Amino acid sequence: MRVEISITDRQRLLDHAGSSRDEVCGLLLGEGGRVTAVRACANVSDTPARRFELDPAVLIAAWRAARSGGPRVIGHYHSHPTGDPRPSVTDAREAAADGAIWIIVGGGEIAAWRAVAHGRVHGRFEPVELVVG
Numbered sequence: 001m002r003v004e005i006s007i008t009d010r011q012r013l014l015d016h017a018g019s020s021r022d023e024v025c026g027l028l029l030g031e032g033g034r035v036t037a038v039r040a041c042a043n044v045s046d047t048p049a050r051r052f053e054l055d056p057a058v059l060i061a062a063w064r065a066a067r068s069g070g071p072r073v074i075g076h077y078h079s080h081p082t083g084d085p086r087p088s089v090t091d092a093r094e095a096a097a098d099g100a101i102w103i104i105v106g107g108g109e110i111a112a113w114r115a116v117a118h119g120r121v122h123g124r125f126e127p128v129e130l131v132v133g
């Protein structure tokens with residue numbers, strides 16, 4: 001599987017990640033394997049330096065917009081201030097095997113993953129080819 005993202009949205013993710021020492025997060029909107037928009041969310045976790053939790057109000061609003069014909073929520077992104085764009089064990093523990101796209105920003109790179117049952121990474125993620133352009 002591959003996911004396409006525009007160079008502009010890729011830069012938005014890098015800028016968002018670089019703006020905070022905590023983990024930042026947001027939604028990936030689009031269709032199929034194409035990210036057509038990214039939407040920053042507040043990280044409402046109690047321990048935002050090490051975890052992320054998407055602001056549920058933003059998530060619900062995005063689902064509602066999708067039902068009225070807006071872009072679908074195909075996944076989300078978050079950053080790893082430690083610099084490693086691979087999913088952590090915590091990410092794996094909290095991920096549902098729902099096929100969502102996870103983009104992780106770390107160390108000036110972005111990497112994409114898909115949350116599945118029996119994935120190769122921590123039993124929960126498969127790497128996804130990210131095509132920028």
Ligand SMILES: [Zn+2]
Binds near residue numbers: 088
């Ligand atoms: Zn993580």
